[in-house]
Amino acid sequence: MTEYLMEQDIAIELTGVKITRRRRKTIGPINLRIPQGHIVALVGPNGSGKSTIINMILQTISPDEGSITWLGEASKTALPLEIRQQIAYVPEHPINEENFMTADEAARFRSHWYPNWDEVRFDQLMSRFEVSRHERLNRLSKGERRKFEIAAAFAAKPKILLLDEPSSGLDPFAWKDMIEQLRSFMKGEDVTVVLSSHIVEEVKRLADYIVLVNSGQVLGMAEKDALFANWKEIWVRGELEGLDELEADILRRDYGPAMTKLIVRESEALELWQHENRIQMVKSRSLELDEILEIWIQGHTPDVLSK
Numbered sequence: 001m002t003e004y005l006m007e008q009d010i011a012i013e014l015t016g017v018k019i020t021r022r023r024r025k026t027i028g029p030i031n032l033r034i035p036q037g038h039i040v041a042l043v044g045p046n047g048s049g050k051s052t053i054i055n056m057i058l059q060t061i062s063p064d065e066g067s068i069t070w071l072g073e074a075s076k077t078a079l080p081l082e083i084r085q086q087i088a089y090v091p092e093h094p095i096n097e098e099n100f101m102t103a104d105e106a107a108r109f110r111s112h113w114y115p116n117w118d119e120v121r122f123d124q125l126m127s128r129f130e131v132s133r134h135e136r137l138n139r140l141s142k143g144e145r146r147k148f149e150i151a152a153a154f155a156a157k158p159k160i161l162l163l164d165e166p167s168s169g170l171d172p173f174a175w176k177d178m179i180e181q182l183r184s185f186m187k188g189e190d191v192t193v194v195l196s197s198h199i200v201e202e203v204k205r206l207a208d209y210i211v212l213v214n215s216g217q218v219l220g221m222a223e224k225d226a227l228f229a230n231w232k233e234i235w236v237r238g239e240l241e242g243l244d245e246l247e248a249d250i251l252r253r254d255y256g257p258a259m260t261k262l263i264v265r266e267s268e269a270l271e272l273w274q275h276e277n278r279i280q281m282v283k284s285r286s287l288e289l290d291e292i293l294e295i296w297i298q299g300h301t302p303d304v305l306s307k
């Protein structure tokens, strides 16, 4: 069942956004409506276009075609300053311009830029993450630099938070802490988070919506719980009469000597088939996110996309 998002609930909208470069992959045309106040995870293979989408939202890469609307404001040219000041960004690779600043100096610099800068929050997070504030940023370890970027992004109190592979370089403890911090940060603020990630567990724990990006295209966005409920794997015993009538809902079938394993789309027809043919279901399980994404990339579109 399609979920229709209301116009006023859209934080960022990309319409027909496309970028074409010689000898590089074409990204788009992309149509995507990112709902306000939620965490939206961009997932997909390497080089599929996740970072490019984030950079186009930030306008560090300008699309050749299409338009972007942020918090209801559209601009044909540059990102309006008052909107840019509402966006915080944790890049995949740290920005070199700040390399020779200490964390404190970089924070002071950013505090001039962001009108809602929260110094107390910055202090608390830097202490919690145990990152030196007096060391030059290029002398910090990869994980420490990441922690600084996350602390500074949260301290900016943005309306839109863009996180490009936020856990890259974090140890498992820091990763867990980052997830907790992001969750508690979301509670008090009206913030929309767009993150790209390859970490299945991170997407599972954090995302409200999942956007699948593949080969420069957005294949769709689905509410996470609805996506997980869309397909399942079942093991059945019996004659399997009438199975062919369910063809459209069966993604895979593996016949074994005693049982058949099916990957099926949840549907009333499936329940009816089981009931009418007295099919004995031996076990069933939800699919893991990586299995769902694999099926989706193969062309089996979930019927729970958001529009």
Ligand SMILES: Nc1ncnc2c1ncn2[C@@H]1O[C@H](COP(=O)(O)OP(=O)(O)OP(=O)(O)O)[C@@H](O)[C@H]1O
Residues within 6 Å of the ligand: 019, 020, 021, 024, 025, 027, 044, 045, 046, 047, 048, 049, 050, 051, 052, 053, 061, 196
């Ligand atoms: N500024 C740019 N202009 C045009 N194409 C670009 C630009 N930057 C990257 N690309 C191309 O876009 C494609 C997608 O790259 P991108 O970094 O967005 O992928 P990704 O999904 O974030 O990958 P990964 O998961 O490996 O980080 C690549 O083929 C790359 O060459």
